[in-house]
Amino acid sequence: MTPRARLGPLVRLVLGLAALLTPRDERRAWRRQWEADLAFHATRLDRLGASGMNRIALVGHSLGAFPHGWWLRSRRWRRGAMMADFRDARRSIVRRPAFTAMAVLVLGLGLGANATVFSWLDAVVLHPIPGVPDASSLVVVRARTPARGDLSLSYPEFADIRAGRPPGLADLAAHRLEAMTMQIGGEPEQVWGEIVTGTYFDVLRVPPAIGRTFLPEEDRTPGTHPVLVVSHALWRTRLGADPNVVGRTLVVNGRPFEVIGVADEGFRGAVPGLALDVWVPMMMQQVVVRGDRLSESSRGSGWLTGIGRLAADASFEGVAADLDRVGRRISEAHGHTPGRTVDVRRLRNSTLGAIGLLGPALLVTMGAVAIVLLVVCANLAGLLVARAIARGREMSIRLALGATRRRVIRLWMVESLLLATLGGAAAMVLAVWTSGLLPFFIPPMSLPVAIAPEVSTRLVGFTLALTLLTAMLIALLPALQGLRAAGIPLLREGWHISPGSSRVRQGLVILQVALSLVLVTTAALFARSLENAGRVDLGFSTRQALLGAVDLQRAGYDMPRGRQFYRDLLQQIRAVPGVESVTLANDLPVCGCGGSQTSVTIDGYEPRAGEEMVVGFNRVAPGYFETLGTPIVRGRALTDRDTPETPLAAVINEAMARRYWGGRDPIGGRIRIGDRAVQVVGVTTTGKYDTLGEAPQPMMFFSLFQFYDSDAAVIVRTAGTPAAFAAAVRQVARHVDPNVPVFNVRTLDEHLATARFLPRMAASLLGALAGLALLLTVIGVYGVVALFVVQRQREIGVRVALGAAPGDVVRALTIRGLAIAGAGIAIGSAGSIVVARLIDSQLIGVSGRDLQAHGLGAGLLAVCVCAASWWPARRAARVNPADALRAE
Amino acid sequence: MPLRHPRLGLGTIAILQALADGRPFGFDIMEATGLTSGTVYPALERLEDLGYARSRWEPDAVAQREGRPARRYFTLTRDGASALAAARERYPVLGLPAARFGTR
Numbered sequence: 007m008t009p010r011a012r013l014g015p016l017v018r019l020v021l022g023l024a025a026l027l028t029p030r031d032e033r034r035a036w037r038r039q040w041e042a043d044l045a046f047h048a049t050r051l052d053r054l055g056a057s058g059m060n061r062i063a064l065v066g067h068s069l070g071a072f073p074h075g076w077w078l079r080s081r082r083w084r085r086g087a088m089m090a091d092f093r094d095a096r097r098s099i100v101r102r103p104a105f106t107a108m109a110v111l112v113l114g115l116g117l118g119a120n121a122t123v124f125s126w127l128d129a130v131v132l133h134p135i136p137g138v139p140d141a142s143s144l145v146v147v148r149a150r151t152p153a154r155g156d157l158s159l160s161y162p163e164f165a166d167i168r169a170g171r172p173p174g175l176a177d178l179a180a181h182r183l184e185a186m187t188m189q190i191g192g193e194p195e196q197v198w199g200e201i202v203t204g205t206y207f208d209v210l211r212v213p214p215a216i217g218r219t220f221l222p223e224e225d226r227t228p229g230t231h232p233v234l235v236v237s238h239a240l241w242r243t244r245l246g247a248d249p250n251v252v253g254r255t256l257v258v259n260g261r262p263f264e265v266i267g268v269a270d271e272g273f274r275g276a277v278p279g280l281a282l283d284v285w286v287p288m289m290m291q292q293v294v295v296r297g298d299r300l301s302e303s304s305r306g307s308g309w310l311t312g313i314g315r316l317a318a319d320a321s322f323e324g325v326a327a328d329l330d331r332v333g334r335r336i337s338e339a340h341g342h343t344p345g346r347t348v349d350v351r352r353l354r355n356s357t358l359g360a361i362g363l364l365g366p367a368l369l370v371t372m373g374a375v376a377i378v379l380l381v382v383c384a385n386l387a388g389l390l391v392a393r394a395i396a397r398g399r400e401m402s403i404r405l406a407l408g409a410t411r412r413r414v415i416r417l418w419m420v421e422s423l424l425l426a427t428l429g430g431a432a433a434m435v436l437a438v439w440t441s442g443l444l445p446f447f448i449p450p451m452s453l454p455v456a457i458a459p460e461v462s463t464r465l466v467g468f469t470l471a472l473t474l475l476t477a478m479l480i481a482l483l484p485a486l487q488g489l490r491a492a493g494i495p496l497l498r499e500g501w502h503i504s505p506g507s508s509r510v511r512q513g514l515v516i517l518q519v520a521l522s523l524v525l526v527t528t529a530a531l532f533a534r535s536l537e538n539a540g541r542v543d544l545g546f547s548t549r550q551a552l553l554g555a556v557d558l559q560r561a562g563y564d565m566p567r568g569r570q571f572y573r574d575l576l577q578q579i580r581a582v583p584g585v586e587s588v589t590l591a592n593d594l595p596v597c598g599c600g601g602s603q604t605s606v607t608i609d610g611y612e613p614r615a616g617e618e619m620v621v622g623f624n625r626v627a628p629g630y631f632e633t634l635g636t637p638i639v640r641g642r643a644l645t646d647r648d649t650p651e652t653p654l655a656a657v658i659n660e661a662m663a664r665r666y667w668g669g670r671d672p673i674g675g676r677i678r679i680g681d682r683a684v685q686v687v688g689v690t691t692t693g694k695y696d697t698l699g700e701a702p703q704p705m706m707f708f709s710l711f712q713f714y715d716s717d718a719a720v721i722v723r724t725a726g727t728p729a730a731f732a733a734a735v736r737q738v739a740r741h742v743d744p745n746v747p748v749f750n751v752r753t754l755d756e757h758l759a760t761a762r763f764l765p766r767m768a769a770s771l772l773g774a775l776a777g778l779a780l781l782l783t784v785i786g787v788y789g790v791v792a793l794f795v796v797q798r799q800r801e802i803g804v805r806v807a808l809g810a811a812p813g814d815v816v817r818a819l820t821i822r823g824l825a826i827a828g829a830g831i832a833i834g835s836a837g838s839i840v841v842a843r844l845i846d847s848q849l850i851g852v853s854g855r856d857l858q859a860h861g862l863g864a865g866l867l868a869v870c871v872c873a874a875s876w877w878p879a880r881r882a883a884r885v886n887p888a889d890a891l892r893a894e
Numbered sequence: 895m896p897l898r899h900p901r902l903g904l905g906t907i908a909i910l911q912a913l914a915d916g917r918p919f920g921f922d923i924m925e926a927t928g929l930t931s932g933t934v935y936p937a938l939e940r941l942e943d944l945g946y947a948r949s950r951w952e953p954d955a956v957a958q959r960e961g962r963p964a965r966r967y968f969t970l971t972r973d974g975a976s977a978l979a980a981a982r983e984r985y986p987v988l989g990l991p992a993a994r995f996g997t998r
Contacts, residue, residue, distance in 0.1 A: 070935055
């Protein structure tokens, strides 16, 4: 029997398994050692007799092979290749402080920018509503028609949807953001809150910190239960953290409400990006919002957003399909616009609050910084390839001394990983510092914005993953190139001329050129968009004007008193010296707030199949068109003569006249809204009403005195700096009624700045990123051509010595640079076109295919690349041929 | 070679002592110290790394004569002997006989 066979099958199995742990190159010797020792022991045991017990003992002893094998492997790790690689990597990095510093800086910027934008995206889109558990099962429920999506729900509509909801939608609540006036002992102050249905807190699963949330009976009958819930922050800061706050009375919009609870700390309402302080039940609607919005007759006025939670095992698609059916059924039963149904989206796909405002912009930014990181990677990879070639000699020695190719690659990977890790650390520091900058990117608004990007485990995880990916990207090519260089036989010192590596570096530069072109073109598109934003014909004069707002609902005004207030206010402000004219309007132009719409029927106009007869409108005071500088082209403007006693009048814009009256004269035409008939008395020019980028749309203007609203903006055209009139206007209002403050006082320029904010932000941010990418690319091109020149020094010397003119040399090299540019621009243009289509919706007045922008981008890049290749070329031409020939 | 004696566990000291007592083979050391193979073999590797022991293989002739594979065996080095002496000073309770020191 062979010694091995004498060990028995069990022992052989144990040794076989333990052998797997042992490092491969030590395995044979290790196995020999064990088999020898065990065989010797087995023989001795046999000689002593009692062989059954011996077998078991032998197996027991053989089990020690496992820890032994493991120990050998871990020793390999501890003092073996990995540590050596790490030490080598560290040494080579320290030996080139300039290169390392630059690489870490560039990586830090690239990774840091990505981390920052991710943290913003995380705060705005991925975790928009703090304090709400399991936000991924929340859905936003609104309405849509074949023509438009994302429409508000009316209360009767919401109630029907909730009653008929599928089992997949566990529950549904409705909410609406509203400003209120609250009196907390003393002066009334403005607070922001929501008016919500009874199950709001249940749907969101937000428990009360103190007291309770709403009961079903508080959600049943209008006006019966004046109760409210306050936020934890309000309770702490304004109510003195009173432990007995439940039962306290707070006066809201002139009515006393009883505090029934304080919401959980960390919950600030269901509008992403805002910090709200109070929640009022839907049944108290009349106190907070003017008019009856709860009864059946209000079915046509949408003002609510539904928020619901999916049941545990429900699929979103299934629930959406079910809700679509429910929506159509309701809409048919009540004669709504044909095809009106439910628009349900996941929270992160909704347009709620900050998600709608910032979401698209953040996604574009995320794309841009990702491209910058790719450029950084390509750039560094190119530099590392050059290093790898230079170290080719070192690598061939290593290979000759027995290192495997795998080890050489691993060496490079460790070095890149080390660089990337340093860059990643720098990136985290940068991200922590810059994520607090997000508020700068939010347009100035009068709302309580509270977006706090935080350094979460998600951010750390993202940065780590990105760092690893970056490390792999910048390591692979240099490693392979280094191996190839190491394979070239060592004949002499000096540069290895390896055409393969040259091609690789050129390929990387072409990639950088292409990526930079995409960014530059995008930036150019946004710049043109911004330019257009500044030049868009708004349809009104932007000369000095002061804006303000009043809300009579909160002061408890009814219709007759409200009208009188308006009259008095206008009269008094007109009397202020320096005021050219003053007017009121329900919606300010270019407010970005969506404005008001209503369904209409127009006498003499037959709607086409599927056409939605919904038109925007604004309620304005006399003098509106004059104050705003919007000319009347036919008929008359709205005047003092339009009163509740006279026939209802409307001024329409040219877009509306064209659509519904064609070439005919619209004056005298009749428009029916609900049960009221309005006569067209005048036509005005078409302007911008909601956003700067909107298409021309039909618009109706009614008299604020005939169609009363308690919400009005004050527009004062002044003969001097508008800001100087702010105090006077406030004083006048106080004189008319001290309980009605004029708030949100600002100049028209400031108001328009808000509208232009996002285009300006996008243009500057993208411009900066494009500039960074371009700089890196130029450096990359310079590096490649310069290296090429050095490598070809002898060849150039020979050529010049044989009579070639220096100009020829320059030309040859510049042509090479042009070739690189050309290839990069070709690829980049294709990419730009794809990207431009994606951002088309964000642009104002220019389409994604705008030739000027694409041409500008390509031209800029061509010039930069040529300049970057011409410079080293010139130096090459000045080389003394004798020196070149002598040089090695 | 290590510049100073790293602290050794009692089991390792026992193994050093066994080597000093003239037991070169793994299983002999196991019997002498009462430690298991999972402890003894890694410890012997470690002692070799530290330079306290040296490993060799039995001459092939010896093994062939006895009809079995050649075994690997360990001997104490001079550094190992001094490490053992230091251990005896550190742990007087072990009462290791002074006469046992010295290399083979």
